[in-house]
Amino acid sequence: MRKFFVLVRKEIRELLTPQTIIPLFFTVFLFLFMGQVIGAEGERMSARQSISVLDLDMTTASKAVPAVLEQVNLEVEAYHDTSVDAVIKATKKARGTVVLVLPEGFEKDLAASKLPQIEAYNILSGFSFARLQAGVTGLALASINESLSDKVMTSMVPGTDPQILKNPFKVKEYVIVGDKMAATSLAEVTGFVMAQTTFIPIILFIVIILAATMIATAIATEKENKMLETLLSAPVRRTTLVLAKMFAAGMFALVAAVVYLFSFRYYMESVTGGALSGTGGAAMSQAIRELGLVLNPAGYTLLGVSLFFSILCALVIAVTLGAFAEDVKSVQALITPLMIMILVPYVLAMFLDINTVSPVLRYIVLAIPFSHSFLAAPNLFFGDYRAVLYGIAYEIAFFTVFVYIAGRLFSSDKILTMKLRIRKRPVLK
């Protein structure tokens, strides 16, 4: 055990170099910076939006439109006695994005049920916030529509609430999970849970690739520079060598995972404008709790254990692949199968429900140890602890088998003689 920690200390010292630490901090900085910028920009855009209204009619009906728009929190720049081009030019100058033109004869056409045509000009200066901009136009037009239809209905059916004519029934949606039920919409529940868990596979993907590349590169470097030969001739068990390398890289991966998790969560919250923690978020949280779609400490522990063994599985595969590397350059090519192994369940889990796909595909996906981490969170939400435990047991079994294989590999000639022949045949010495 003493030699294990001696080796771990050396491995950590080797791993903690500016070359590994700077990219880690740079990524964190990037997430925080992007979160700040996008959050601030989003806040600016979603704050009181301005809209220009050119009234070419100047009647009671058209003059009422700005007030309707003010009611839905739009800041109205009203224009009349000018041209459309002039208003667009002025709006552009004021960095506005939407111009509504109320045509001449607007009130007259309304009265004659002739469908007056409102022109909406969207000034597009980029695609980043185009959706938000489209939302402003849509909101403006919907609120004008609402107001005018109310008036039309009131005039056509006096004494009746126009709302009853528009929506003759109310809807109360419920979501049922197992034997629990909550009054909320399915779309909201799905959106909330996705927002809470979507970053787990992303972080897992980044961390696994990072740690696996690091450990495979470390082994390839030791092999290429013959430092491995010194270690193999030292009084240390081969499995201790393998486990120490994995433990050090695993520790680094865990720290990276935690750092990425917090920075990514910060980024997500900045981008969504803290929607999850707002008033709507509180109501949603209540419904989610009622449905039992929250992780209790046991759930979090199981999720953590599953993630940890996923990382270990990736590391032990990377150690084995690293042993094949002829030099550092060949590491990237060797890591590719591992990346595909991680990508398959990641992509499939995004688009398919693994539990309902064909048995062959399902078993292929479940044979990949990382799938169990991707599936752990949804399974835990639905209280399927057994599936998560089976997944962890599979990950442990996979890890144990590969540690044995890696240990055997490091104990045999193959660690020095086995080379992946990507470019040329090796020359035996």
Added chain:
Amino acid sequence: MNDVLSVKDLKKNYGRFEALRGISFEVRDKEIFALIGPNGAGKTTTLRLIATILQPTSGIVKVAGLDIKEDAEKVREIISYLPEEAGVYKNLTGEYYLRFIAALFSGDKKEQEGYLETARGIANLGERLGNKIGTYSKGMTRKLLLARALMTKPKLAILDEPTSGLDVINALEIRNTIREFARTGTSVLLSSHNMLEIEYLSDRVAIIDKGTIHDIGTSDELKAKYDSANLEEVFAEVAR
């Protein structure tokens, strides 16, 4: 004299390629024994087998009476191996690297300090030991690695081309260190292309080519036997 290393009918195949075809030799206590031969002769394979890094196909190798297959872990405690043109952990300081290796060989702090003291004397790098190894010259790196290999005062030091690629001064310093250590009790098995170096350094020489040892003796014995002026001529005669 007792044999520190005994090699009997050692064979090593890589697939169908026979790297070693049954070689036998002994290294005596405090002896410097050299394997000389061209590239691909089987020198490095022999050294790696004795260093317990490779597994023999057949044959018996014993280090201080311990079988390299049966007692590999115990063998590793009494040997040290310096690979040809071995690299270093460039991000570690020389001092940390030596401490790391010392800790692998002993759990006793006092013993570790003893190893370090010996290593500092061999490396002779002064304050540069506190610098990262990545900043060392080739000569400094080789001296550090030799210090690492000898600091534990192993029963058998296995040195593959110890002065390869070094300038005259550094090569001379390393040769002197090896000789001093052999005198104090460490037997040395080394390999080299440099026949003149071998003639100067070694007590006995084995001439190896194509996985076979052709002859063993002291430099003088071999030169007399083959009526040659130096080991280069001996080798040319034997290999013919």
